[in-house]
Amino acid sequence: MKAFDRRNFLRQCGCALAGGLIAGQGAGITAAWAEVINYFRIGTGAASGSFFPIGGILADVISNPPGSHDCARGGICGVPGLIAVAQSTQGSVANVEEINAGDLDSGLSQSDISFWAYRGTEIFSDRGPLDRLRVIANLFPQTFHVVVRRSSPIDSVGQLRGKRVSIDLPGSGTNVDARLILQAYGLVGDDLELSYFPAGHAADLLRDREIDAFFLVAGAPANAVTSLADEGIAKLIPLVGPEIDTLKLTYPFFESTGIRSGTYLNVPYIETLSVGAQWLVSAEVPDELVYQITRALWHENARMLLTTGHPLGGVILRDNALHGVSEPPLHPGAATYYEEHEELSKPQTSL
Numbered sequence: 001m002k003a004f005d006r007r008n009f010l011r012q013c014g015c016a017l018a019g020g021l022i023a024g025q026g027a028g029i030t031a032a033w034a035e036v037i038n039y040f041r042i043g044t045g046a047a048s049g050s051f052f053p054i055g056g057i058l059a060d061v062i063s064n065p066p067g068s069h070d071c072a073r074g075g076i077c078g079v080p081g082l083i084a085v086a087q088s089t090q091g092s093v094a095n096v097e098e099i100n101a102g103d104l105d106s107g108l109s110q111s112d113i114s115f116w117a118y119r120g121t122e123i124f125s126d127r128g129p130l131d132r133l134r135v136i137a138n139l140f141p142q143t144f145h146v147v148v149r150r151s152s153p154i155d156s157v158g159q160l161r162g163k164r165v166s167i168d169l170p171g172s173g174t175n176v177d178a179r180l181i182l183q184a185y186g187l188v189g190d191d192l193e194l195s196y197f198p199a200g201h202a203a204d205l206l207r208d209r210e211i212d213a214f215f216l217v218a219g220a221p222a223n224a225v226t227s228l229a230d231e232g233i234a235k236l237i238p239l240v241g242p243e244i245d246t247l248k249l250t251y252p253f254f255e256s257t258g259i260r261s262g263t264y265l266n267v268p269y270i271e272t273l274s275v276g277a278q279w280l281v282s283a284e285v286p287d288e289l290v291y292q293i294t295r296a297l298w299h300e301n302a303r304m305l306l307t308t309g310h311p312l313g314g315v316i317l318r319d320n321a322l323h324g325v326s327e328p329p330l331h332p333g334a335a336t337y338y339e340e341h342e343e344l345s346k347p348q349t350s351l
Contacts, residue, residue, distance in 0.1 A: 040084040043095040043107030048200030050219035055086035057309040077299040091172030100130035110173035111276035118328040134331035137321040141274040145216040146237035163212035166202040178215035184243040199224035219312040229264035290333025
């Protein structure tokens with residue numbers, strides 16, 4: 001891989017990045033550059049899921065505006081002069097579309113959504129490949145939740161026939177995957193009374209008995225489910241059986257996993273599915289900037305923010321950064337970082 005020309009990169013201070021970010025952060029940054037504040041947006045999802053809080057932590061990790069505490073003295077070792085902002089969006093589908101169009105600098109996406117988007121297949125077949133997508137890192141598993149009331153007799157997806165079910169907003173990864181799961185069980189069209197609410201609103205509707213179930217794909221624990229479990233309302237439906245086995249054969253990025261007992265108050269262990277949560281960026285973002293962002297993400301000083309900021313922060317580890325990463329490919333700036341730390345030569349195993 002071609003090495004960075006840092007001197008040339010510094011001469012290009014002021015060039016525009018995707019989404020309007022001004023480039024100019026490098027290891028040899030000058031004092032004058034450090035006085036310039038540059039913005040970098042991270043598309044996330046609804047506040048009731050896991051993307052939004054994790055995006056906020058990532059923004060804190062990579063930000064380093066003028067006046068920040070010195071990295072060598074225990075401060076955050078972000079990109080000098082950079083202020084990152086977590087932006088609430090409709091989720092994975094919206095994020096990949098906006099990154100590819102240059103309307104977002106970066107964003108979070110389920111690995112299945114980014115895979116289809118990059119190839120221009122499945123739900124993206126009518127718009128062609130989103131080939132500007134690149135990966136910074138795989139972050140954590142996104143777990144499938146099918147939530148009903150604890151008093152409900154519903155114990156499997158097949159029993160949702162004829163029920164009122166929310167499958168999240170169009171443009172979200174949950175919406176796409178919920179449809180695949182329902183189809184795997186032969187539930188289509190008039191078999192269900194579908195609605196399209198974000199998880200927080202869906203939880204309120206389930207609490208008020210206005211819907212019978214809702215789907216959510218998010219890192220566990222997810223706020224919308226935690227609130228119901230704390231009130232003694234939530235029950236989770238397992239995703240197991242021949243229908244799920246067939247689904248996994250068709251879509252190999254779906255992995256079997258479990259939600260541990262105690263993740264949600266008085267909710268026992270269940271078997272379910274997961275996909276990876278990836279941090280994506282546009283191919284137009286310069287290599288040096290992505291290198292510095294990747295370096296900041298995995299700097300030892302970032303661990304405290306990650307582990308204390310959210311329960312999922314503890315599983316955001318460099319050892320898992322390349323798990324499931326194939327299409328879209330790594331951004332060259334991220335790849336250079338991983339090459340330096342010999343991550344590309346390590347075998348990648350399931351999370």
